Amino acid sequence: MYQQILVALDGSETSERALDAALQLAHDANAQLQPLFVVDVPVMVYDVPAYDPSYIRNALVEEGTHVIDGAVARMRKAGVQGTPRLMEADPVADEVAHCIQRAASDLKADLVVMGTHGRRGFQRLVLGSVAERFLRVAECAVLMISAHCAQPAASAPQSANEAVKELS
Numbered sequence: 609m610y611q612q613i614l615v616a617l618d619g620s621e622t623s624e625r626a627l628d629a630a631l632q633l634a635h636d637a638n639a640q641l642q643p644l645f646v647v648d649v650p651v652m653v654y655d656v657p658a659y660d661p662s663y664i665r666n667a668l669v670e671e672g673t674h675v676i677d678g679a680v681a682r683m684r685k686a687g688v689q690g691t692p693r694l695m696e697a698d699p700v701a702d703e704v705a706h707c708i709q710r711a712a713s714d715l716k717a718d719l720v721v722m723g724t725h726g727r728r729g730f731q732r733l734v735l736g737s738v739a740e741r742f743l744r745v746a747e748c749a750v751l752m753i754s755a756h757c758a759q760p761a762a763s764a765p766q767s768a769n770e771a772v773k774e775l776s
Contacts, residue, residue, distance in 0.1 A: 609637040610718040610749075613690075616708050616742075617645050619675045622723030622755040627679055629753050630721040634688045641690035642715050643679035645672035646707045648697045669694070705741035717748050725755040 615630035617623045627643065634641040647668045649661060676692040683690060697707045712720050724739045739752060 610634075610639045611637070612642070612715050612717045612719075613637075613639050614642045614644055614708070614712050614715055614717040614720045615679075616720065616722040616738075617643050617675050617679060618723075619645075619671060620723060620725070622725050622753060623675075625755070626721045626723040626751075626753040627682065629751065631682060631686045631688055633719070633721070633751075634690070635686050639688075639718075641683060641688050642711070642717070643676055643683070643690070643692045644695065644708065644711050645675050645693075646695045646697055646704045646711075647672050648702075648704050648707075649699050665696075669696075703741060704738045705745055708738075708742050709745045709747065712746070712748055719749045719751060720746060721751045721753065723755060724752050 610633060613630055613634050615623075615627050617627060630641055630643075633639065647665065649665045649668060672694045676694055680692055693711055695707050695711060697704055708720065708722070711717075720742070722739055722742065725737070743750060743752075
């Protein structure tokens with residue numbers, strides 16, 4: 609089955625549900641799990657005169673650290689091994705989807721798990737979602753967890769087979 613699983617996190621409820629599924633899959637397959645948070649500072653922050661974008665960057669790094677720490681705690685509780693990763697997207701040259709693909713490639717991931725709806729409402733309308741863009745560049749299997757059909761964290765599935773059945 610899967611030996612290297614990457615789960616993309618952004619702090620949203622949907623990404624928490626993706627973490628639930630990734631934890632269960634990693635536990636069942638005795639796979640390594642890498643929680644990933646990509647710090648993506650909007651380009652417009654750099655365009656504001658006399659504004660220091662490091663404030664927003666630092667806040668996003670702090671948020672990412674908090675999200676990753678929570679994922680690591682849940683990994684320990686579930687008995688899942690792996691190494692978390694915090695990446696920074698280049699504000700001019702990178703998209704989050706490409707950062708996720710680079711991380712998956714670095715890990716030699718067999719599977720990437722991610723939520724279909726994160727916290728990017730306006731960007732979603734203008735540019736399309738990170739999940740949609742990632743599907744176009746993915747080089748491994750991808751499991752998308754829908755915000756509409758995923759179970760709340762308190763009632764996570766008991767096995768990977770049940771998780772797949774529930775997604776069908």
